[in-house]
Amino acid sequence: MSTSASEQRIEEITSALKEQVDKIPERQFIPRQLDKLSSESNGKQYNLESSSANLIISKGETVINTLSPREQEREDELILEGYKHLFDNQFMQAKAIFEEKADRDPLSALALSTMAFLKAIMTCGEQDHNMALKALHTTYDIAYSQIDAFKRPSKVMSYFAGYYNYLRNKEDISQTAPSSRPSTEYPPNGVLRAHVVKAECSLQIAILNLLHESVLDYLKCVVYLKRAYNSYSYVWQEYQKMGADHSTFMDANTISCLQFGVGSVHLILSALPAKVLNAIYAFGWKPDKQLGFLLLNQCVESKGVRSSMATVMMLTYYSLAISSAPRILSDTYKKTAMKMLLDAQQHNTNSVLYLYFAGTMARLGSDLPLSTQSFLHTTELSRKEWAEVALSNACRLEIAINHMITGNWSHAASAFNYLFEQRYGSPAFYRYMQGACYEMIGERAQAIILFAEVPKLVVKKLGGRLSDIDAYVLRKVNMFQKSGFQNLDFFVPALEYMSIWNLLPYMTHELLEVSLERLNRGLTAIQKCEELEQEERMQEIATEKPLPDYFNEFASLFVVKATVLNILGRPEETALDLNWVIDHQDCILDDTWTVPFALWEAGISCWILDTKEKSQQVWKKAVDYSRFDFEHRLAIRLTLALTHIEDFTKEQS
Structure with a gap:
């Protein structure tokens, strides 16, 4: 890419992000030039050719x-x-x-x-x-x-x-x-x-x-x-x-x-x-x-040796907080984070690290084209550098997520396949997500082939245990395999993942309505299957046929549906579904994550309905749950939300 073309693209990204922030002075936050710096530094020559990419002290x-x-x-x-x-x-x-x-x-x-x-x-x-x-x-x-x-x-x-x-x-x-x-x-x-x-x-x-x-x-x-x-x-x-x-x-x-x-x-x-x-x-x-x-702001202002790292720390915190509870914390932190990003780029106009944050902040501002463009540009700027592979793969994952949010399931599947081939992170997770994307576009045969690969890709590590994400995808595939993958109509794996990761708030309302239809089709399919099984039981006295057991399937769909309804601004429609999950928690033996996540969504519904005290009560109940998928991810979300309520209460008193 020529320097002039790169600068034009940079200006477009910069202008787009600035529109999301009110009253911010015109500043550059994407690199102007891509030329390598000379290896001269303070009159001293460094031999970069002999410097290994490994960091050994x-x-x-x-x-x-x-x-x-x-x-x-x-x-x-x-x-x-x-x-x-x-x-x-x-x-x-x-x-x-x-x-x-x-x-x-x-x-x-x-x-x-x-x-x-x-x-x-x-x-x-x-x-x-x-x-x-x-x-x-x-x-x-x-x-x-x-x-x-x-x-x-x-x-x-x-x-x-x-x-x-x-x-x-x-x-x-x-x-x-x-x-x-x-x-x-x-x-x-x-x-x-x-x-x-x-x-x-x-x-x-x-x-x-x-x-x-x-x-x-x-x-x-x-x-x-x-x-x-x-x-x-x-x-x-x-x-x-x-x-x-x-x-x-x-x-x-x-x-x-x-x-x-x-x-x-x-x-x-x-x-x-x-x-x-x-x-x-x-x-x-x-x-x-x-x-x-x-203290971190003082560190940034001092322009000392840890100034840039202080900026990274605060941007990371803001990104984590907003993505964990967008409904609650977006208004509190988004504008501050964007201003900090622009300030940082004024001093380090070539930073791909800050450009990566620009992609994240653009997504949190629901500007998915800008977000994807920022991640693509980050990849281009990191070529032939020490962190090329790390940044390229990290950006590829973010782009895959953006494709899911925009409903481009084929592109998302291709991105997950690329990450699988690169052996970046968890291969089992990428195969699972690739299958989930194919399931969304109706290519079930291909989805089943990919799901079937997951168990052999799961590897125990980190002290002999499974990572949270590997444990999750392995258990989900085992649930699919129990019925010979005949129960896939009762799940929507892609939307379930997006609900757990809080990605659904960045979908358009049109795509959310399509997602809601998909979830309702799943619920209808379960209900029909239940009715058939009940009819079969009624034909035999003292039957040995087991009672229908679709508690896990119902729970998953109900929680994801509640998430979608809350985002669409229809919290009053979530009560029946969320109460069902909470009432039947003793029957939900596999997808145990659904109960505390149902409490989280119940708190969100109360928040939208302006009953914040009820939100606090419900979220405190969720804190008491343990040993479920992504427990610590939800725990941080709950901590941030409850702390925000406490801070808000102190300000009001």
């Missing part, structure tokens, strides 16, 4: 950091340039800069680990996940060794005594403690920096575990969040004691890391499921979402 000899804050800031200029390259798509250039001191400098090692972290969360691959964990653990060791090795002959005992007292008397991170010791007693800047780097390693490991959405990984997440919180708390208290003179004793980039870390911890804690939060409360912590936003 080897711990070298521990070097004590005795630089003053101002000296440290001058030393950090190259790392800041590396981050600029990273967010301008020059991944190998950034990697070469970070690698130079990664074996001994905690911040350089953290920068390299962050690249591995970003790749791991994009690919969802076990190999990339393990590589990121290894890099983060090595970085943690480098930072820990620097703390351990640092000695100040005349002050060392007071430093460790202060640290010991901190461990004995942990205070809330948001409290300001008055300084009772002279400035010379503050730990050296290098030690404080090593602590925040060590803390961020734990924070990123916690996030990687959080993404796996399992009880075991949630517990691991809590453990690593505790580690991160403790280190951040120590540095935060020292920072607070310094007061207005903090810049005298701490460099700007260490403060940037501190703001990013403390803000991120509070933001993540505020979104965790209630059952996980109970474990957090046991440690005496209380998440403060507003403090989290405040």
Whole structure:
């Protein structure tokens, strides 16, 4: 693609997104130029050809950091340039800069680990996940060794005594403690920096575990969040004691890391499921979402070393919140998120990472053509770069989802087939979704062939267990196979998936009406089958024929139908169906997810009918359910919704 054509396409995407935001200054958020940057950096030549795409950190000899804050800031200029390259798509250039001191400098090692972290969360691959964990653990060791090795002959005992007292008397991170010791007693800047780097390693490991959405990984997440919180708390208290003179004793980039870390911890804690939060409360912590936003915004405004990551963190939170509960949180966060995206692109006009968020935000704004165009352009801009495969596959999945939302089932099936061939994520899931798309266009024979492949594609991993998505598709196919795939008329697999993932709100009303007809046909087919079986039973006294058992089929269709009706603005029509699911929950043995999701939809119906207290009551009931498909996905949705109600109530009182 020529540069002029690319710029024209960029301007079209930019203009379209800006129309969704009122009173936003004209800014560029899609890259203007695609030319590679020179491998010259500050007059220094980096050999990009010899730089491996793998992110491997080897711990070298521990070097004590005795630089003053101002000296440290001058030393950090190259790392800041590396981050600029990273967010301008020059991944190998950034990697070469970070690698130079990664074996001994905690911040350089953290920068390299962050690249591995970003790749791991994009690919969802076990190999990339393990590589990121290894890099983060090595970085943690480098930072820990620097703390351990640092000695100040005349002050060392007071430093460790202060640290010991901190461990004995942990205070809330948001409290300001008055300084009772002279400035010379503050730990050296290098030690404080090593602590925040060590803390961020734990924070990123916690996030990687959080993404796996399992009880075991949630517990691991809590453990690593505790580690991160403790280190951040120590540095935060020292920072607070310094007061207005903090810049005298701490460099700007260490403060940037501190703001990013403390803000991120509070933001993540505020979104965790209630059952996980109970474990957090046991440690005496209380998440403060507003403090989290405040610190992350300060980090962004400082233009320090973690400024871009703070933007990524908030955009991720906004995207998660809006997509989890669009009816409730869209008005609260969508405009803020779009403004932040445009601000970020003003400083990193070449960033495919931000362009990916542009695609997400366009979908959340129901502009599917713009969303697909953004994801396609992200793929084009990432070609022949370090993250090409990761970004290409991630975008291909998003495009497949957009095809489903727009009813382009054939295109969606092709996209899922491509992802299957790439072995990106779960092959079993992509075969299942490909079959679900064929089922939507009436090609049942092809759908059955694809569904039949699913069981042999399911692989146990992550500690010998099935991922949530693999467990779900395997159970669904087993249900289909019990009847020799004769019961497919009683299910609508594609719409069921879209309901669970909250994708139906972005469909047009015309497509939703078509979907409603499809669901009603399924319900009619079940009712006819029930009537036939009842007639057969009436012809024989003391019959041994079992009672009709279509509880799972009814429950699935009723929940999805309620979702569609709520989106269409007809919540009063959902009561009968949702009550049936809740009343028959003891009979629903396979699709147990339908009961808590029915409670979620019941809460949405109440919300639309302006009975918010009833919504809160129903959602609190849903929190008590456990051991069902996508439990943790719904749990986060419930946490965000209930927190929003609590915040709204506080504002009104």
